[in-house]
Amino acid sequence: MRLLASLAAAILALVAAAGAASSTGSSVLVVLEPELDKRKFSTFFGGLEKRGYELTFRAPRDATPLVIEDDVPKFSNVIVFAPSTKSFAPDLLPQSLVNLLSHNVNAIFTLSTAQTPLTSLASEFSLIIPPPHTPLISHFPKRSLPPTTIPITPPTSHSILTSNLPPILFKGIPHALGTNPFLVPILKAPEESFATDSDSDSGADALVDAADKGGEGLWAGSSMGVVTGFQAHGGARALWVGGVDVFSDEFAKTEVSKGVKSGNAVFCQDIAKWAFQESLVLRIDSTTHNHVNVTHDADNVPTQYTTNDMITYTTYISKWDPESRRWTPYSGINDLQLEFTMLDPHIRTALPAVRGTPGKYEVTFRAPDRHGVFKFVVDYKRKGWTHLHSAITVPVVPPRHDGYPRFLSAAWPYYAGAISTSVGFVLFSALWLAGDAVSEKARGKKKLE
Structure with missing residues (x-):
């Protein structure tokens, strides 16, 4: 009976993995404040369900369903559409949400001009939020929309976004980016925009004063972000959006020019794909090292090397394919490096892909003429992509007494x-x-x- 139960659990796990567009899982908890009608976000939620996600809705103050129970996450992804909520259930407090990232749970957060616990949480991700009730406004270009509803042209080429998207409609609050290297800028404010407590030009005087004083008082220009990602060291991803209206059906259907709808519908799916680890997800499948022209079994890897030995290092890398929903060998990294370190790198060399063998990267080098405890280190960090890290410790020893040449x-x-x-x-x-x-x-x- 126990064997049948284990077999059934394994089959269910395989079925769940097969149906998951995300590399981490298909379950999504949507924390939706009561003031928001989920029918107004049907385009966004429908796109998620079409890709195989299972959405569960909950109010911010509800006690169930729990996000995490007994230190085990119950959902693979979390969407927090509660920009104005000032009190949350215990499992949705800021510290609890930060703890989710350590369990490889992805999250999407939306902000507003109100001061909420999410505003304080943003500072934990090196985002600097302007004072309350200071929305982003812009009077350019001339349009029929309010100054707080701004069309923003996305980057023409961005690894996360679809190419040549129409302008994105944005309404909300901007943020300044800190120096944290894990931040991933996705969409920035227009150059002519600024944050102020007024929709009229009277706020320009405050900008002039802020410019004279310098510092964080100047909330203007393209240095501000409106949509920013965060790639945690363990692989989990968080997405910060300055306004929940970006995901709304209204913005998705609004025309930014005659006959051209906004790019919000495609944009929101693009950033959700990245946040839920569908796109730009890599992993190291295996690594091995051996003497040149010597093949070792997986259980018989060399335990040490001698100075000046010729060493071959090999690694296999895969990329998550959301279409086939499986890991596929990936040879598209052109700037991968290997370091042979002892405190400091003694050797830093390119780790190129091997032609004819997808996903295989290999390099041969000579061990330094110095003995000690060394490490093979691969540390690949690029904005938007999964961080790849591998470290293997191996000693390098001097030659034996009979290993030296008798005559030089x-x-x-x-x-x-x-x-x-x-x-x-x-x-x-x-x-x-x-x-x-x-x-x-x-x-x-x-x-x-």
């Missing part, structure tokens, strides 16, 4: 000097001894005469 070609002058000295000594000793014998015979002949 560079030492022949010394060999010749030692041999000539020895030969000279023998000849001198022989002549010296022979000379004494001849003199004794000569003196003996003289005595006989």
Whole structure:
């Protein structure tokens, strides 16, 4: 009976993985505040369900369903559409949400001009939020929309976004980016936009004063972000959006120019794909190292190397394919590097892909002429992509007593000097001894005469 239960659980896990567009899972908890009608976000939620996600809705103050129970996450992804909520259930407090990232749970957060716990949480991700009730406004270009509803042209080429998207309609609050290297800028504010507590041009005086003072008082220009991602060290992803209206059906159907709808519908699916680890997801399948031209079994990897040995290092890398929903070998990394380190890198070399073998990267190098405990280190970090890290420790030892060459070609002058000295000594000793014998015979002949 127990065997049948285990088999059934394994089958269910395989079925769930097969239906997941995300590399981490298909379950999504949507925290939706009561003031928001989920029917107004049907385009966004419908796109998620079409890709195989299972959406579960919950209010911010509801006690169930729990996001995490007994330190085990119940959902693979979380969407927090509660920009104005000021109190949350215990499992949705800021510290609890940060803890989810350590369990590889992805999250999408939306902000508003109101001061909420999510505003404080944003600072944990190195996002600097302007004072409350200071929305982003722009009077350019001239349009029929309010100044707080801004069309933003997305980057023409961005690894996360679809190419050549129409302008994105945005309404909400901007944020300044800190120096955290894990931040991934996705959409920035227009150059002519600024954050102020007024929709009219009277706010320009505040901008002038802020510019004279310098510092964080100046909330203007393209240095501000409106949609920013965060790639955690363990692989989990968080997405911060300055306004929930970006996901609304109203913005998705609004025309930004005659006959051209906004790019919000496609844009929201693009950023959700990234946040839920559908796109730009890599992993290291295996790594191995061995002496050149020597094949070792997986259980018989060299435990040490000798100085000046020729070493071959090999790694296999895969990329998640959301269409086939499986990991596929990936050879598209052109700037992968390998470091052979002992405190500091002694060798840093390119780790190129091997032609004809998808997903295989290999390099051969000579071990340094220095013994110690070294590491093979692969540390690949690029904005938007999964961080790849691998470290294997291996000692490098001096040659054994019988491992040194007996004769060195560079030492022949010394060999010749030692041999000539020895030969000279023998000849001198022989002549010296022979000379004494001849003199004794000569003196003996003289005595006989």
